[in-house]
Amino acid sequence: MAPNLFSISKRKNRSLREAITDNAWVTDIDLQHQSFSVTHFIELQKLWNAASRLQLRLGVPDTIRWKLTADSHYNTNSAYRAQFFGSTNTNFETIIWKPWAPPKCKFFSWLAIQDRIWTADRLQRRGWASNPNCALCEATQETGLHMFTACNYTRNVWAQLSAWTRCPAIDPECWTPHDALHDWWTALAGAQVANKKGLRSLIILVLWEVWKERNARVFQHQEQSIPRLVARIRDEATTWVAAGAMHLERFLDAARRS
Ligand SMILES: [Zn+2]
Structure with a gap:
C-alpha cells in the first residue's frame, strides 16, 4: 500500500499493534528524508485513512495468514493454482x-x-x-x-x-x-x-x-x-x-x- 513510505521508515519491524498505538508509525517516518515527494504524501494520506479505520483487539498478537484458502492455512494446492492467476485459456x-x-x-x-x-x-x-x-x-x-x-x-x-x-x-x-x-x-x-x-x-x-x-x-x-x-x-x-x-x-x- 505504501512502498515509498516504508522505504523511508526508520522502524521497519514494528508489529501492527505497536505501529498504530499513538500513531507511532507516523513518527517512524523520516519526513526530512531527501527523497520525500508528493508520492510519499499521497501514500501517507492513504495509510492514515486505513490506520484510523483499524480497531485492534488489544493483547492479541499479530499473526500471518494465508489469503488463498478459506481456512487461512497454507497448502501447496492453492500455491500451485496461484501460479496461473491472470492466465487465459486457449485451445x-x-x-x-x-x-x-x-x-x-x-x-x-x-x-x-x-x-x-x-x-x-x-x-x-x-x-x-x-x-x-x-x-x-x-x-x-x-x-x-x-x-x-x-x-x-x-x-x-x-x-x-x-x-x-x-x-x-x-x-x-x-x-x-x-x-x-x-x-x-x-x-x-x-x-x-x-x-x-x-x-x-x-x-x-x-x-x-x-x-x-x-x-x-x-x-x-x-x-x-x-x-x-x-x-x-x-x-x-x-x-x-x-x-x-x-x-x-x-x-x-x-x-x-x-
Ligand atoms: Zn490470395
Missing part, C-alpha cells in the same frame, strides 16, 4: 501442440493462429515496404485469414486434398466464413472426422506448405502450380507418417477406405 494445446508435427511447424502455427506472422497487412501497419497483394492470387490484400482460408489458390489446394483424402470436411465448399483465423482453425479442427488428431496434423502441414509457397514467391520469385503443391503436401504427409505421425496415417487410411 492451442489441443489443436497445435498435441497433434504430431515437427516443432518448427507447430511454432509457425502458434504464431499464425494469433495473427503474428509477417503477412502484408501486418508489415503495412508497421510502415514497412512490401507488396500489399496476396502473393498467391494477386487479387486482394494479403492477410493470414485470406491466405489460408479464402484465397482461390489455397481453396483449390484444400479442395484437391479433400478429393484425395475423401474427407468432405476439408473441402472449402463446406466451410462457413469466419472473421478470424483462430475461429476457422477451431471449427475445422473440431470437424466430425474419423481421426481428429490426424486432421489437426494435416491442417498444420497444409498451412506450413502454403506459407512456404508464399515465401518462395516473395523472396525467390519461384512459384508452383496448385497440382504441384498438392503433390508436395502428399509427399510430405507420407514423410510425416514415416517419422511417427500415427494419427495422420489413420486419418488418411480411414478417409481412403470410406
